[in-house]
Amino acid sequence: MQWTVEEQTAIREHAAVLGISTQDYIRQSAASRALDWQREQEAFRAMAQQRGISVEQLLQPGILTDDTA
Secondary structure (H helix, E strand, O other), rough: OOOOHHHHHHHHHHHHOOOOOHHHHHHHHHHHHHHHHHHHHHHHHHHHHHOOOOOOHHHOOOOOOOOOO
């Protein structure tokens, strides 16, 4: 994976502020994003199951709106 100069600088600077290596920062960031994605997918599956529809149907534009306001 190739990062722009700006991205590399931001990663290095944030890692330094956190007191960790750039490699650890990248690993932790990737793991955090992957876990967030898994939780989101589980939430979508649960909502779809509760509504009796597929995840694909749930994610169609307009399905996740709240019309109860």
